[in-house]
Each structure stands twice: as C-alpha cells, then as structure tokens.
Amino acid sequence: MPLPFEQPIEDLAAKIRDMRAYATEQDIDLEHEIDALQGRLDRLMRDTYDNLTRWQRVQVARAPGRPTGLDYLQKAFDDFTELHGDRTLGDDPAIVAGLATLGGTSVVVIVQQKGRDTKENIYRNFGMSHPSGYRKAMRMFDMADRFRLPVVTLIDTPGAYPGLAAEEQGQAWVIAESIRRMSELQVPALSVVIGEGGSGGALAIGVANRVLILENAIYSVISPESCAAILWRDAGEAERAAEALKLTSRDLIALGVVDRVIDEPLGGAHNSPDAAIDLVKQALVEELAQLTHLSGPQLRQSRYDRFRALGRFEAVA
C-alpha cells in the first residue's frame, strides 16, 4: 500500500508495468516509450522525496514495509544470537537483544522491534517497551562492558509504553537508569534511529558516542499527535505539530542532536529495504572503525562531552 503522497508515483509505476506486460504479450517493442516513462518516474520520485513535508516524513518513518530491527539483525549483522529476558520481570518482545558480529567485529546489539504485520505488532506491543525491556538492555550494557564488546542500538519506537503495569514497575526509573548506564559504558556505543525515535523511550538506548539517523527517520520529544492534543487541544493538528517540532533528520543534524544522516535509497527505505539495510551497515562499520582505538575512559568522556554540550541558550545581558 503506497503512502498517500506516493499515489501519483504508484500510478505511474503501474502504467509502466502495464506497458511492459502489454509489450511482452503483444511481442512489440515499446522500450522507447517505457524509457521515457521511467525517466518521468525517476524525476517524480526525486521531486517528491526531496520535498517531503515533515508530516510526510513522519509517515515514511512509520511506513509498513520499512525495515525493522529484526530485518537489520538478519541482514546487516552476522551470527546473531538472541539473549532473552531481564532476569527480574520477564522478557519484553519490544526490545530484542543479543550478540552478533558486525563486519567481523563482535558486538552487543539491542534493537527496538515493531511488528511487520498485525500479529507481530500485537506481540511486540507496537515497539513500545515495558520496564522489562529496558532492564534487558541494561543487562546487555553490563555484558558489553565486561567483555569489551561495542554496543550497537537500533531505535524504532513510538515511545515507552504508557500503561498501568509499566508505571507500577517504574517506567521512569528504568529509563533514567538506562540513560545513565549507557552513558557510562567503557566501550564504543553507536545508535541508529531507523524509524521512529519516540522520546525518552528512544533516548534510553540512544546515549551513544555517535548517533546516526536514517534520512526519513524522526526523533522527537513527543509524538506530533500528543503534542497537538496538548498544545492545540486537537490531535488532528498533528501535521502542524510535526512541522513545529522539527523532528526530521535534517532538522536534528542542524540542532546537533544527531551526528550523521544516512541517505536512504530513492523512494525511501520501505521501497528498497535491502539497499537501506546495506547503507546502514556500511555506516556502522565506518563509524565503529573510528571508535575502536579509544580507551574506555576516553569513550565515556566523549559521550559525556557530547550530551553535556546539547542545548541552546544565551547569557543574560
């Protein structure tokens, strides 16, 4: 299913498909016409994707078919061994963690997992973690430090789950603790926002030496819908809220919140998942190579400096 703004692209692509089929069926040469249409399609895609509004990028970031954490685990990493459970409360399917290799280097990897269909979405709680998920992440941080394994996290969550049990089990407490534990890691830590970076639930596993973001991913203090409900008293104003929140990769690099934008294939990661996964892998391998020569204290200090410097203010005259 194309996203609403993709309909003209989809229509044109369908036309090309039909023409190809017709040409084959009738055994006639329509290559010239098809090439012309293909050129138009490329231009249309470029035009569309270069000029997406922030709200449209929110839709791309959430698009079904966009590669999820598990897709990256299967294709960008090798030898993935999942490690389950937080040793206290249970095992949260919204966060998948384990050991793997990335370009030959052993790493601890932690991903937030949305579902790829309705059934999995329900199982994964739409990528919204309970405290158990963050406890599992913290257990993995400890393991990473103990065995000197770099940490890679892939962020994709609407936010930490706002439910009864989550609150009772100290959702705020585990997020705070996870931020602290990740900031204190003595090994390289890399994070990539691959889809939705939803507030504290995302930051809990986002305190990395280098924070990367996919071109069409978003990272925000609050979802546009919730922001609209509070400030405009109308969740229907989400489009305006998305504009105001400056939550796209381009906005975030300008604000210094992220360090690097990974370009997506034309048409977005949901239309070329394998190519997108490759680009993320390349970026991670490059970034990791830049960090492995640093000592534990240097890595921790660089994380301190990175996050300590964020914010904009001015001296009182």
Add this chain to the structure above:
Amino acid sequence: MALERLFRRNKPTRKEDDTSPAGLWLKCDNCHAQIYRKDLVANLHVCPECGFHHRMPVGARIELLADEGTFERWSGGIKPLDPLEFEDTQAYTERIEKAQKKSDNPDAIVTGAALLAGQPIGLVLMDFSFMAGSMGSVVGEEIARAAERAAAENRSLVVVTASGGARMQEGALSLMQMAKTTVALSALAEKRLPYVAVLTDPTTGGVTASFATLGDVIFAEPGALISFAGPRVIQQTIRQDLPEGFQRSEFLLQKGMVDDVVVRRELKARVAAVLRLLTAGLPEKGVEALHAATV
C-alpha cells in the same frame, strides 16, 4: 500555559501574588476548608485542617531547606532561546516573556549554594509556576552546572522537582536535557557526594525519567503525582479507570520506587540525616586497610 491544563485537578486555588482582600482567604484543594492565607503560609503551605500539601513557591522552599541567610544563588546567568522558532496557539517567545515577567527568573529553575543543617549543599529548585516547570535547554543546563559545581566544591546535591516534563517548544533539544542532566550527576558519584532527590507535586515525563529518579535517596512529598506517562495518557491507552491513588507518592512507596514519603515539616531534618550518614563513610585509606587485613 497549556501544559498546566494537564494538571488542573491539582492546581492550587490560591494565587502567589494575590494581595487583594479576597486573597486573604483560600480554599483547600483537598478538604475545601476556608483557610486564612497567612496560616497556610505559616504552615509551609500545608492545609492546617487536613494536611494536604499544596504546591510551594520556590522562595518558601529555600527558606524551608536552607539555613537562614546561607543561600547564594548560582542560576540566572542564562536565558532561553527559541531554536525551533516554535509556534502553536502562541509563540514560544511570548510564553517565555510572560512567564519571565511573572517570576523574575529567566526560566523554571533556581539553583544555588546553601548550608542545610550546617552541611554544604548545592540546592536545585524547579519552579512549576514557570511554564509547568518544563525542562528545556536552560533548565537542563542549570541542573548540569549545579551538579558539576556542587561536585567541584565538595557539596552534596539536593534537588526539589516539580515539572510537567520535557519542554515541547524546544523539541529534541529538550529531550537531550534528560541525558545532559544524567551525565552531569556522575561528577557527584565520582567524588562519593550524595544526591538527594525530593519529588513534589507534580513530577512527570522526561524529568521523572532522568535526574529526578536517580537520587541516591529519593523522598516524595505526600500525595504528589509522580509518573512517566500522565494519568490521562494512560487512561486513553488502556481505556479503563485508574486505581485510587495510582501514581501518587504513597502508591510509589508501596511499589518500592521511593525511599520514603516525608511530610514537609520533617523534610529538612530527614534530608539532613541522610546527608550526614552518607557523608560519614569510611575513609578511602580505611577501606584499603580493611581489605589488606582481610586478604
């Protein structure tokens, strides 16, 4: 202020700056008793009839916790910008200006040095009356500076929270203040200096999910709303009524999330006791000697 709407049920009926004759009498939010304003203030903004803890202005909080005449302000040297050029039903710059006029502070935070029962502390006070105590770049920076300065001056840190969470109008920069404040606390930990967090009504969202809940000791005032997600958000998510007292201090004590619920008139003594005990650990050499003896 839009965020304050979320906390309307808890909004005190009194007005801080109300000096009109009508402001002489107030109604308790909890028992609805008529209270003489001076009595409420004299009773630390706690209802003399039912003990309900009303929100306390920053100035009164300093008087409550700092030894007389010892508070020296650190904050106030920086003021907010509008990095997102944020505008909803009102421009962020207008909201800030209004709040600044009302409060005489550049943002929702006051920090400084003080003695607490003779012990040197850095004191951080969040001001809920300023844009719902929300945390943007200035609030985050002042907290981080206070933690680092307290550590540098060998002071314990006492933080009194009151906040609706991260400030939406500074977007992801506000979110990043959660990490900034958290990393700054490590300066205290490295010097084995205590950090006591006092959670007051309300403490929610990104503030609860960062420095507020990282205290070595966490006290909560009676009846305070302390949460990650607000009650309304949860209600909308689960579509059922929330249990009585859910997300209030006493509930969190029961769930093991805070060290104790402390009434306001005992707060200073309880913080003082904890600071005294935590700063009386064995000297480093003593610990080493102990290890040497047991090996």
